[in-house]
Amino acid sequence: MKKIILLLTTLLTIISCSINNDNKATNSLQDELVGSWKFVGFYNYFDIDQADNPHIEYYNNGNILHFNSNNTFEEVGEINYNGTYTITADSVLTRFYNASEQNNSFTNEVKIVKLNDSIFDFTCTKEDNIGLCPCDANRHIKIN
Template sequence: MRKIFLMLTSLIAVLGCSSNDESSNIVDTPENLIGSWKIMGYYTTFDIDAQPPTDNFHLIDNINEITFNTNNTFSQIVGSVNHHGTYNVSYDNVLTLNYTRNFPTEPNYSEFVEISLLNETTLETKVNSNEFCGTDAVVGYKYNKIN
């Protein structure tokens, strides 16, 4: 009887502490993410699956930098265009970028990427994309910290 009581008490405690609120999945910003990052290159699953396999990493030499601030805002330079917005990170390492568009005719939008690696010098993200040949592919991006 005592075991049943303890199991019921544990179940009630777990159910009482759980929440369906989506915001409870948000974590504090990882300290390593704060700062400015320059994109170095990308790869796709098509590069990995090619016969024979390719080097699968493509260097990007145009300007593409993103800065994550401590107040959960970001700014991004892509070529000559500046973007900005807010961001958050979830427990499953999904980085959500909520873009505020520069022009009134452009709608705001969100982008979701998985953080696959984050340390003091390197940020790698993955995103599923159907932009390549109309099929699902994984695109991975590698960034180096610049400050």
């Protein structure tokens, strides 16, 4: 009986530590994401893995994304959007857009490729999206 109790205690401890690590990773990503980010350009999915600077096609008047610590966001541009977002431990950012007069509710899921205090890059989440229409990565820079 003592062995069973010891085994269950050990198993619960391992599971609890794993859950805490996932929460820490998610919270760390969210802390980095909170703020305002301006879309400045994109580059091809295949260029993401390059260690040196990939070729980026720059834009001057890109949308601005505002991420708040309460898991809400706004996207300001030609059409303004707002909604809520989640981030998973495997760096998947999901935005849930609210319905408005211009659009219906929809969801957008992307994979965060790079996120630090100045750069936010993301691409599609589909690993098999290659071939004739590969994913582009979007580059955003922090503006505050």
